[in-house]
Amino acid sequence: MNEKEKLLSEISDLRERIAELEDNELKLKSTEEELKASNQQLQANEQQLRATNESLIASEKQYRNLFNSIQEGVYLHRLVYDDNGVACNYQIIEANPVSEEYLNIKRKDAIGKLATDLYGTEEAPFLDIYAKVAETGEPISFEQYFEPMKKHFYISVFSPTQGEFATAFLDITKRKSVEEDLKSLTKRHQLAIGSAKIGIWDLDLINNALIWDKQMFNLYGIKPEEFGGAYEAWKAGVHPEDINRTDAEVQEAIAGTKKFDTQFRVVWPDGQVRFLKANGKIVNDSKGKPERMIGINWDITNRIESEQELIKAKEKAEESKANITAIIEGTDNSIWAFNRNYQILYINHVFQEEFLRSFGVLLKPGMSLIEALPEPLQPFWKPRYDRVLANEQFTLEDAVPTETGTIYIHVSFNPIIKNGKVIGGSCFGSNITERKIAEIELIEAKEKAEESEEQLKRIANNFVDGMIYQVAMPDENKRKFTYISDAVTRLYGCSPEEAIDNPDLVYGKLHPEDVGNLIKIEKEAFKNMSVFRTECRVINPDGSIRWAYYISQPRMINDIVCWDGIEVDITKQKQI
Known part of the structure; x- marks a missing residue:
């Protein structure tokens, strides 16, 4: 190879190296761009991660605030299993501040403790119930007397995750005591009223509705179905010569110018004339205006004669x-x-x-x-x-x-x-000492009952996740609310008065797909006079859907089946 050819060969090699260097330069630039893009993505991911972490911290703070501010005592537990995989105990893993008031146990003393150690019992309290909830995820609510603390509790149980359960509880000892006192007092006064043959009446001055007990019908010689249930129906039974005077005395009592303490004659459908004694008391509303008049009647015919x-x-x-x-x-x-x-x-x-x-x-x-x-x-x-x-x-x-x-x-x-x-x-x-004492005790009992009713209403209206109600069912196809707490406005978009006047404002919000099953369970409970429990979807006033849990206890009032019930919003549990 001569010099020229050698030079040309070197020039060709040089060109190939230059081309290779240019190609490497392009690849390097591409790699730099990829590294730059990756770095930008990493920075974006880091910002997103930081935002997510801040959101989690905010959510944790919000949860903690809610957990600490809820009015019920709340304990979070984890089941403990034996070697055979059977739940044998449970451990308290979290507690809110309110729980200290109900249980008189400091949070720091409760968290981490086994139930048997915390409560000083051989077996963990209510373990069967709690284990079932933790393992099946089905929530439950119940009332129970807890002997170690000498208290009555209302307990709601749900499971946030497999093997764990939470209890939300209220101390209802005072309510139970009031209920027992009222039962005892009611029994005593029923005996007193029955022996004295005293009739009790209650006049709603706002709605002109007059309610009589059974003895009142005996005093006026009529049957319940013959009574119109209004003030005019009472006037119809008073002797024509006494009606103007007696009506004027009622109006004077309502006006507050005279106590209602009188006697008058009544004419029975068969023409018999009887003499009655009457006492009454005006009940005012929060503004001092008369809204009710309650009183008693008894027969004084023998005395007059x-x-x-x-x-x-x-x-x-x-x-x-x-x-x-x-x-x-x-x-x-x-x-x-x-x-x-x-x-x-x-x-x-x-x-x-x-x-x-x-x-x-x-x-x-x-x-x-x-x-x-x-x-x-x-x-x-x-x-x-x-x-x-x-x-x-x-x-x-x-x-x-x-x-x-x-x-x-x-x-x-x-x-x-x-x-x-x-x-x-x-x-x-x-x-008249025996009869007078019976009158005094009767009036005191009614006043105490009204005070207890107001307390229960306040409890009902402060019920956070649900409402309390009473439904009367003359037969299995008719329903009418006799009481419903203020929470009905939030849950169903109507006032308690509207719900009592038209029960369809509540029943009409039940999810159509769930109504059939609910009615089936309700009729079965009605037939057997057993406790009614079920879950059902409800259409909220804003159109959204929530889950509700219902539990009702039947009892007879004036020969009509009435259901004392509680509705609890379990939407959150259903979403877990």
């Missing part, structure tokens, strides 16, 4: 003193008469014995009625006797303190007239 017989006997006294003496000595009531100087003209053995037993003084004809009384009572009785001597006829009921306790009496005062002049007075008295 006895008084009328006595009056007739007095008219014949001048003709046959022996006859009138036989009448008044044969009665179980106290009878006495006095002249214008308050000296005893006549006294029967009943009054003589009652006075001796109450004040330790044996009354005899000629003694002064005023001076025989204890000094503290003299200023009260002298004006009454003066009214009789002023030719006034009247009756009163009085509480009389005695050495053996307070007794209640009903006294009818009548002037004795001769030749047109008042020469003295006569009195007809009866001991």
Whole structure:
């Protein structure tokens, strides 16, 4: 190879190396661009990761705030299994601050502890129930008395993940105590009312609705289906000669100018006329306006007839003193008469014995009625006797303190007239202590019941994830709310009053696909009078869907099946 060819070969090799270098330069530039793009992607991923971490921190903070602010006590638990894989205990892994108030156990003392160690029991409390929830994911709610703490609790249980469960609990010990007291009080007063044959009525002044108990129908001689349930229906049974006076007394009581304490006649459908005594009390709303009038009636026909017989006997006294003496000595009531100087003209053995037993003084004809009384009572009785001597006829009921306790009496005062002049007075008295005590206890019981109802309403209206209701079912195809808590507005978009007036505003929001199964379960529970439990989808006021859990307990009220129930929003549990 000559020099020229050698030079040309070197030039060719040089060109190939240059081309190779240019190619490598292009690849290097491409690699740099790829590295730059990768670096940008890494920076973007880092920013996204940082944003995600910040979001998680915010969510954790939000969850923690909610967990710590919820009104129920909440414990989160993890099941502990034995060597055979059977749940034998559970460990508390988290607790909210409110739980300390209900259980009187500090969070730091509870977290990490086994249930048997924390509660000092041989077996973990309610383990079977909790294990079932943790393993199946099916939530449950129940009420239970916990002996180690001497408390009643309402407990809701759900499982956030397999093998774990959360309990949300409320201390309902006070509510249970109120319920038991009310049951006992109700039983006592039912016995008192039944023996005294006292009827109870409740007049809704806003809606003109009058409610009677069974005894009221007996007092008016009619059947429940014959009663219209309004104020006018009561007026229809009052004697025509007494209706204007009695109606005016009702209006005076409503206006607050006079207490409702009266007596009147009623005419039964068969024409029989009976005398009734009536007492009533006005109940005002929060603004002080009358909204209800509650009261009692009882039959005083025998007493009125006895008084009328006595009056007739007095008219014949001048003709046959022996006859009138036989009448008044044969009665179980106290009878006495006095002249214008308050000296005893006549006294029967009943009054003589009652006075001796109450004040330790044996009354005899000629003694002064005023001076025989204890000094503290003299200023009260002298004006009454003066009214009789002023030719006034009247009756009163009085509480009389005695050495053996307070007794209640009903006294009818009548002037004795001769030749047109008042020469003295006569009195007809009866001991009404048993009946009066029954009246007082009855009114106190109703007031206590109303106070307990208000407390339960406040509890119901503060129920966070659901509502409380009572449904009356005259038969298996008819439903009507008799009570529903304020939460119905949030859950169904209607007021409690609207729901009570039209139950379809609630039942109409049930998911169409779930209605059939719910009605089937409800009818079965109605048939067997058993507890009703089910889950159902509900259409929210905004059109979204939520899950609700229902549990209701049946009981008979006035021969109608009523369901006391709770609805709990379990949407979150369903989404886990």
